[in-house]
Amino acid sequence: MEDMWYTFRPVIRFRRKGEKTMINFNVPPFTGKEVEYMREAIQNQKICGDGPFTKKCSEWIEEQTGTAKCLLTTSCTHATELAALLAQIKEGDEVILPSYTFVSTADAFVLRGAKAVFVDIRPDTMNIDETLIEDAVTERTRAIAPVHYAGVGCEMDVIMDIARRHDLMVVEDAAQGIMASYKGKPLGTFGEFGCFSFHETKNFSMGEGGALLIRDENYIEAAEIFREKGTDRSKYYRGQIDKYRWQDYGSSYLPSDLNAAYLYAQLELAEEITQARMERWQQYWELLTPLQEEGRIELPCVPESCTHNAHMFYIKTKDMEERTRLIDFLKERGVHAVFHYVPLHSAPAGLKYGRFHGEDKYTTKESDRLLRLPMYYKLTADEVEYITEQVKAFYEG
Ligand SMILES: *Cc1c(COP(=O)(O)O)cnc(C)c1O
Numbered sequence: 001m002e003d004m005w006y007t008f009r010p011v012i013r014f015r016r017k018g019e020k021t022m023i024n025f026n027v028p029p030f031t032g033k034e035v036e037y038m039r040e041a042i043q044n045q046k047i048c049g050d051g052p053f054t055k056k057c058s059e060w061i062e063e064q065t066g067t068a069k070c071l072l073t074t075s076c077t078h079a080t081e082l083a084a085l086l087a088q089i090k091e092g093d094e095v096i097l098p099s100y101t102f103v104s105t106a107d108a109f110v111l112r113g114a115k116a117v118f119v120d121i122r123p124d125t126m127n128i129d130e131t132l133i134e135d136a137v138t139e140r141t142r143a144i145a146p147v148h149y150a151g152v153g154c155e156m157d158v159i160m161d162i163a164r165r166h167d168l169m170v171v172e173d174a175a176q177g178i179m180a181s182y183k184g185k186p187l188g189t190f191g192e193f194g195c196f197s198f199h200e201t202k203n204f205s206m207g208e209g210g211a212l213l214i215r216d217e218n219y220i221e222a223a224e225i226f227r228e229k230g231t232d233r234s235k236y237y238r239g240q241i242d243k244y245r246w247q248d249y250g251s252s253y254l255p256s257d258l259n260a261a262y263l264y265a266q267l268e269l270a271e272e273i274t275q276a277r278m279e280r281w282q283q284y285w286e287l288l289t290p291l292q293e294e295g296r297i298e299l300p301c302v303p304e305s306c307t308h309n310a311h312m313f314y315i316k317t318k319d320m321e322e323r324t325r326l327i328d329f330l331k332e333r334g335v336h337a338v339f340h341y342v343p344l345h346s347a348p349a350g351l352k353y354g355r356f357h358g359e360d361k362y363t364t365k366e367s368d369r370l371l372r373l374p375m376y377y378k379l380t381a382d383e384v385e386y387i388t389e390q391v392k393a394f395y396e397g
Contacts, residue, residue: 021334051257076197076210080108116354153182277310
């Protein structure tokens with residue numbers, strides 16, 4: 001009985017006469033097993049970092065992705081900061097990334113003194129336009145940071161080829177990309193480093209959290225040191241040395257085992273969670289296809305080379321004005337739909353720390369008309385049906 005609180009669902013379910021419908025945009029994933037595992041972590045008397053559940057999560061991710069090493073972190077932002085440290089990004093360096101992304105993709109490099117060089121996105125996937133990257137490379141360019149928007153992979157063959165030819169590091173922002181792949185290879189495993197997020201808005205969550213994927217074993221030792229306040233405590237914990245010491249600069253990027261326990265419950269059910277999301281995504285797609293065929297809206301594009309993970313379902317309206325009206329219309333009918341990134345290059349810090357290379361043909365225009373519909377584990381078929389009915393009502397009314 002003491003665990004009853006977690007059966008409470010923070011969403012008023014389906015409409016009943018006179019009752020207000022409210023379908024949230026996001027509900028943090030929860031399977032039921034989290035509480036049991038967190039209790040186990042407490043009983044283990046190991047709630048700091050790198051306990052048994054952290055190990056389980058890292059091993060699960062290593063197995064699932066085939067990466068050489070996975071280090072659980074306190075966020076995807078911190079995983080990207082670790083990657084920037086490992087890539088030895090410094091003052092005056094340049095990093096190429098899309099402007100249509102979350103701030104963390106840029107922050108991690110800017111924090112090391114680098115300049116963010118933004119290039120335009122492709123209108124179909126909202127990912128960085130791989131054909132524009134090479135032109136943005138200068139003698140100061142050190143890295144490319146592609147973002148796999150909505151769990152749909154960037155053109156990694158082209159990006160890796162540019163990186164090889166110009167001797168650049170690739171840090172994949174795969175915050176939204178767990179369980180998704182490009183040409184059969186998991187997102188986050190192409191570049192030197194890949195970064196996952198387990199924020200509560202992502203497919204699997206630990207509240208706040210993330211993971212750094214390391215492709216090349218040679219970086220593992222340095223990564224462990226940066227992550228453990230500049231010490232070799234990771235080696236000490238494994239019994240490889242008898243005392244740990246300060247080896248380098250660093251910070252504290254390891255999450256509590258309590259959070260890892262929460263995450264592990266979801267990783268165990270990763271297939272089921274992904275499957276449930278995919279079904280809702282497919283349902284949105286089918287129910288909204290008529291509106292796309294009538295030319296009223298556009299639906300997301302998943303290139304043949306990509307297997308996505310139903311991280312997000314978005315539509316594109318005619319323009320921002322129409323989007324604002326649709327958001328209000330849906331809100332009145334109890335559906336919480338939201339827009340996404342304000343392009344970084346136009347934000348105050350973007351102006352200060354970045355520059356846009358080439359023409360902003362799609363970044364601003366496409367971001368202005370993109371609208372995200374509710375998507376989460378346990379979103380029901382009835383709810384998706386209700387949501388799509390409201391979208392149709394908006395265009396038919
Ligand atoms: C969520 C997200 C992040 C940040 O993840 P945190 O775990 O909150 O630090 C970074 N990049 C992208 C593309 C994201 O979607």
